[in-house]
Amino acid sequence: MAVTGARVRVAAEDWRAAVRAACEPLVEGGAVEPRYPERCVEVVEENGPYMVLAPGLALAHARPEDGVLEVGLSAATLAEPVEFGHPENDPVDLVFAFGSPDKEQHVGLLAALADRLTEGLDDELRAAESEERAEELLEEVARGVE
Amino acid sequence: MAGSEPLRVLTVCGVGMGSSLMLRMTAESALQDLGVSAKVEATDASSARSMQADVIIGQGMHTEMFEGAAPVVLTVSNFMDKEALKSQLAAALKEQGWL
Numbered sequence: 097m098a099v100t101g102a103r104v105r106v107a108a109e110d111w112r113a114a115v116r117a118a119c120e121p122l123v124e125g126g127a128v129e130p131r132y133p134e135r136c137v138e139v140v141e142e143n144g145p146y147m148v149l150a151p152g153l154a155l156a157h158a159r160p161e162d163g164v165l166e167v168g169l170s171a172a173t174l175a176e177p178v179e180f181g182h183p184e185n186d187p188v189d190l191v192f193a194f195g196s197p198d199k200e201q202h203v204g205l206l207a208a209l210a211d212r213l214t215e216g217l218d219d220e221l222r223a224a225e226s227e228e229r230a231e232e233l234l235e236e237v238a239r240g241v242e
Numbered sequence: 243m244a245g246s247e248p249l250r251v252l253t254v255c256g257v258g259m260g261s262s263l264m265l266r267m268t269a270e271s272a273l274q275d276l277g278v279s280a281k282v283e284a285t286d287a288s289s290a291r292s293m294q295a296d297v298i299i300g301q302g303m304h305t306e307m308f309e310g311a312a313p314v315v316l317t318v319s320n321f322m323d324k325e326a327l328k329s330q331l332a333a334a335l336k337e338q339g340w341l
Binding site for chain 1 (some may be wrong): 255256257258259260261263264265267268300301302303304319320321322323324
């Protein structure tokens, strides 16, 4: 099963801090090397904020060669929303992060995430008052992978 | 798009692993609802330039470079909104006579 983890109500001063916070559980869980969070920040700097893929919601990640050891999915909810510079979907108060060792292994996990998002996972995470609750929600996503 | 061949759809983003994959799920589900047979592929914007497609879908920051590269180029800001994508696709596919 994928490594999962969460941070809730993080006081992030800007989108970079929010992306780093979302990545922290992946580093702690051993899914990615410590250099991965900074690579996720650079992907946004290099490619623009397209990963803000719905109002209020971003999906941060970098590439397999940026230090991914195993598949992982994490999230951070923010105490105050931050601007990524997206023309329609700012401000963002929920940042997911994932990592995959290749271009295939995360596909089932993201499919499960997409399914749960259509059922309201985003608002369930926003409402989570403890890390334990948010982590439980992400574990459920990981367990839902076929 | 030739006869009964499935529609070739590309969902694009910067890296081709995350956002475009999420959009692929939404697009597959929307096309299924519309009863359209389609092969949807997620890819990064630079690879997409060398790929043949009937429909290209992505954020405005990516689709602007694809104007004219496929018969249908759709700009979507909310990748998780299936109903909105469904109406955009329905209108565009009807215009092409594909629906």
